[in-house]
Amino acid sequence: MSNTIAALLESTPLNKTDAKALLGHLLxxxxxxxxxxLISRDQEPLPNELLIAWKSLESQRISGVPVAYLTGVKGFHGIELxxxxxxxxxxPETELLVDLALEEMKRIHAKVPNQVIQILDLGTGSGAIALAIAHECAISKALINLRILGVDQSTAAIELARENAKALGLNHMVEFLQSNWYAAIxxxxxxxFDVIVSNPPYIQKDDPHLLDSDLRFEPRAALTDDGDGLSCIREIVNHAQHYLKPGGLIAVEHGYDQAAAVAALLEKRAFHDISDLADLAGHLRVTQARK
Structure with a gap:
């Protein structure tokens, strides 16, 4: 029969990972x-309204719309957003920022257990980084007093981040503020702040991926500065000294070929202990430094 899970998965031109994600969402x-x-009931006939919805999602995915936008959710560092x-x-590469922040939190807590640890997430978007850090803190046995401020210039992004915080029960640790980088802080x-983390727009304006990949469906302002890919990072680095505590850590995600340029920006602003971290593909993806 053509109206079963097995038949839909067999006939779809989508790769099986995408198809199962979309079908699982509809089920x-x-x-x-x-x-x-998807396995236990794959021979049962499906209702017509589900089949209609499947054809719509399948068609949109074929056209390039990301699965996360079609299902409305995305997993990140152990939470669903x-x-x-x-x-x-x-x-996944942005999880490096979460791991760095968590390591720094543990280091501070071990030295000064009662200290309130404050983290700033610049360009928070859905709240992914801030909420993943808070979630790990909440489920850990260490009694860490944590406060996180996430900022974004987009009103819609801030509204969504607040919605995610409420859904995850993390409002008591995370606050979101509409701000163009540091402007409204x-x-x-x-x-x-003990830590500043950021995944800013860093793709150059003429990068072909902005036009011929799934990226064309994502908000352009979150992907590119419509310049050399470094203007937002410059803004973050140039003012970070004013917001970090002495010895505080800054960690910024960047393009695979921007590590040297980001390190130079940090060095120019008198940061020290500058180092790079690679993503799972082996690309230098995050640069960190201390005030």
Missing amino acids: DKHLGWPRSA KVNEAVLIPR PDQFQTA
Whole structure:
């Protein structure tokens, strides 16, 4: 029969990973079936409304619309986030920033257990980095007093980040503020942060991937500065000294070929202990330094 899970998976031109993600989403939405039904109930006939919805999602995915936008969710560092076209889709390489922040938190907590640790997430989008850090803190046995401020210039992004924080029960640790980088951050936060993390727009304006890949569906302002790919990083680095505590850590994600340029920007602003971290593909993806 052509209206079963098995038949749909067999006939679709989509790769099996995408197809199963979309079908699993529809099975949950329309029938309340768990993802395991993709195997356990793959011969049962599906209702017509689900089949219509499947054809719509299949067609959109064939045209390039990312799976995360079609399902409205994306997993990231152990949490599930709501995402939409207003925000960048969280990617595995960005988890490096979460891991760095967590290591720094543990280091500080071990030295000064009662200290309130404050983290700034610049360009927070869906809140992925800030909320992943807070989630790990919440489930750990260490009694870490954590406060995170996530900022983004997009009103829609901030609204979504707040929605994610509420859904994850992390409102008590994370606050979101609409701000163009540091512009709207209150003066009380000067030299207040132990860690600054950011995944800013860093793709150059003429990069062909902006036009011929799934990236064309993501918000352009979250991907590129419409310049050399370094202007947002310059803004972040040039003012970070005003917001970091002495010895504070800054970590910035960047393009695979931008590590040397980012290190030079940090060195120019008198940061020290500058180092790079590679992603799973072996590309230098994050540069970190201390005030």
